């Protein structure tokens with residue numbers, strides 16, 4: 106093999122790449138390239154490595170399992186690990202959810218939740234919310250409205266999906282109360298005009314809009330959805346693919362609000378990097394999903410993700426990671442709000458736990474994607490990995506691993522302060538001293 110050619114050129118160009126980093130090792134919040142150069146990963150691989158990169162307990166569990174058994178197809182000969190993991194999850198899940206279906210990715214779990222909802226209710230339609238991201242398979246693409254790029258030139262989107270407003274108080278220039286009232290009123294219009302209650306199988310909601318802009322759903326909005334689900338017999342499906350596993354300062358985001366899901370979807374943080382996702386529901390709901398009408402080769406059968414997930418739960422509980430996420434998230438938001446006070450380009454700082462968004466606006470209050478990208482690039486220049494999000498791509502999102510220390514949060518805030526100073530429009534205050 107010639108050494109001058111980069112083998113990465115064989116990868117499909119459909120995946121854009123944020124950085125030139127080629128990591129060969131990870132430890133906690135850090136990634137290292139082949140030369141041993143250290144980067145700080147405040148993306149957690151898009152919200153996956155909540156326990157940090159290569160947590161020793163997760164690695165040990167995977168290594169031990171690899172020496173025993175790699176695969177036992179769940180429908181042929183079920184690994185005891187599948188039952189063990191389901192039992193551990195049931196003990197953690199809210200709202201009496203006591204049955205678990207395993208699959209591999211967030212999108213597959215979302216698809217499964219929709220198929221379950223349709224079977225359990227005998228109804229065809231699903232309500233999603235403007236700005237949501239639920240995945241990129243054919244069905245979940247139709248449920249995703251965070252950006253047009255995810256649906257661009259893929260004709261014949263799956264049917265039966267209706268989009269209702271998500272209360273975006275900041276964008277709408279409203280108080281949260283007014284935004285919730287408006288969004289719920291529009292949902293009632295939709296239930297009159299587009300999908301009759303007896304044709305509505307589910308409301309599917311991210312409790313913090315993720316890819317759509319890191320926007321927490323207000324409690325009263327979630328309560329409003331719960332009330333409408335109860336009144337119509339539709340299921341309330343909470344997509345905790347990104348918010349689950351301690352990310353928002355509780356094991357599950359919906360616990361902040363005491364809103365009971367009928368179906369909960371989890372993925373990302375569950376396997377600490379090994380692909381595994383799950384759908385949880387109550388026994389009576391799952392009992393309506395006729396045997397054989399859904400399934401897959403790998404879900405619940407690939408034992409390394411199962412072992413990784415069991416170790417992940419041990420780490421979450423043993424190291425009290427949700428509590429650390431709450432404390433470090435409060436520190437991060439306070440630091441970002443100090444920067445906001447000195448920089449008129451930061452329109453909003455918001456979030457829950459370690460799921461925090463910084464929204465950039467121009468002098469007229471319009472979305473400023475160019476500044477968000479420039480600040481992100483400046484951070485990359487100091488080897489701090491941060492992602493953007495939002496329909497207008499003008500939000501920088503902060504999702505460090507939940508093992509992050511207060512020192513590393515302070516370091517990242519100092520890098521961000523320098524990035525703000527370096528990217529402030531001419532004549533604007535902003536940026537501050539740097540550190």
Ligand SMILES: Cc1ncc(COP(=O)(O)O)c(C=O)c1O
Pocket residue numbers: 151210211212213215238239240241311315316344345346347372373
């Ligand atoms: C809330 C939410 N749902 C679903 C998905 C899809 O997950 P996956 O990329 O594993 O298919 C994502 C991915 O970012 C997500 O954030």
